[in-house]
Amino acid sequence: MTPMGRYDRISSLFLMGVSLVIIGGSLAYPVGTWSKPGPAFLPLWCGVIMGVFSASVFLQSQWRGRRREGKGKEREAVSFFTDRWPKLLGTVAILICYYFFLEILGYILCTFSLMLFLLRVVETTRWKIVFLEASLATAASFALFELWMKVQLPKGILWNLFR
């Protein structure tokens, strides 16, 4: 996949911003000296190197863009996201919800809900298969991790209510 010049410029500017934050943040700690490097020595240099190479990406994208304009080539019209972007957004949203509610509602409820959402909303699978897979996945994963491998999965407030 060939990145568009515009996305190179945006991404490199973003990374330059990140490198400035890293450099600024590093200066809050002792940098030390060359003969006795402090805790900020390496982070500071990482920020500088990252900034230099991000700037290099930016300049290369500018130079390539000017070359293309000089040769009279038309701008590519490539969309960054495909038309399936709602599925991506939905998936990320449900993962964030899972993170927020896992310890509140417990593993079983959250996992079952997650699987329902992913199978039905993101992938529009038939309800029969959705319920079957969601139930099997939740039960099997609970048995495998909690019962066999003794991983302490969160029980949630509902478990505590029924105890």
Next chain:
Amino acid sequence: MDTINHLLLGLQVCIEPANLFLAFLGCLIGTLVGVLPGLGPAATISLLLPASFHISPVGALILLAGIYYGTQYGGSTTSILLNIPGEASSVVTCLEGYEMAKKGQAGPALGIAAFGSFIAGTAATVGLMLLAPPLAQMALKFGPPEYSTLVILGLTVLTFLVKGSMSKALAMAAFGLFLSTIGLDAVSGVARFSFGKVELMDGIGLVPVVMGLFGIAEVLLNLEKTMRREILEGRIETYLPTREDWRRSGFPIFRGSVIGFFLGIIPGGGSVLASFVSYAIEKKVSRHPENFGKGMIEGVAGPESANNSASIGAFIPLLTLGIPSNVVVAILLGAMMIHGLQPGPNLIQDHPHVFWGVITSMYIGNVMLLLLNLPLIGLWVQVLRVPYGLLFPLILLFCLIGAYSLNFATFDILIMIVFGVFGYLMKKTDYEAAPLILAMVLGGIFENALRQSLILSDGSPLIFFTRPIAAAFLWTAIALIILPVIPWSRRKRQSIAVDG
């Protein structure tokens, strides 16, 4: 004589029923992961890392190592039958293997891939067994300057070889080094970039980052596409290559084994590079290079041997120097440290049963893989028929459980999601994740070695140029950074990426 005694010690460890079972399980899981596109060895090993806490250190290493070289076997199945590489290192197998399958030669293609992998894997294990002890002895002479320049070389080699912009790869490597500094500084006790959060005092965990960048990001990318798979129908009559197939494949297997082994050793090298280089060489030495791309068995035998050989060779710097040569081995390094094993020159002396047990398990693992792959191809094909829409929720679920079970903290889930989105954006804009991960793993070693070197030299960076081994590493790294500026070299570097 010593070698035989060591092998017997290793065999004693390896044939314990529990360890034999773990070798088998690792190979099985590895093959399955290799067959299934979307979940690679890095994410799988990360997922199973928490589960490995419940078994012995040597057992854990046997299991995880089995997954790693098992994926190399499994990746060829989808490449040949589906024209979809199961693993990045099987991309070149698609070029010739699928064409052979279209001509009704899927059986011999699968067969030579399996046999070539077995021969190369076994040969590489012998190489590992012979080279590792003397290398460990040599590594005892390495001091902080040598370690710091070796890390710089490893990162530079990897960034030189990734497809696309080296500037982007170096920016990611620098970012990875920065990420490794988050948390408590071991020397001064200062909490760097923790923002007062207790969870960040220990730093950002490698496992959630890897699962995010390689697991979640891959799922998000695959969700964008409609994954249609056309499995080549038709009965496969035999997997045994003919005499003519063996005649044509003999030298490619030999070349692939050697190339892969030495490329696997180099930090930054690995299976992917080895398979591409092997393909390029087979095309170059062939009497009929114009037939490449139309179903040449040499184009399957060489690369498949090379990627297996490289996966074994990659253990040499890990076990002898404590330096991982690629991302997957970097995670294995993390696994060893979690289990209380310090990889490096002293591993052979301090834990000989671990060292020789793992090596012996590789012999046994290669036999298991040969026996697993060919008879079970029918099963793997059925697995491939499962729609991706039913698979990806399971992949996500395993990622979530894996992240949570590390520290029983939802914070790791958040890290994984953040890096998953970041990894998705990185892939869309052609930034490679491998330099970031390798830098993150090596960051701790690098910072310690760098600080010690500067203290030793009283602040003079010339120490890296006056010590011969360190100077050799550093000058090579500098050359690799400068080379892309030269037009001839830029074209050559692009052709290594394009030839695949």
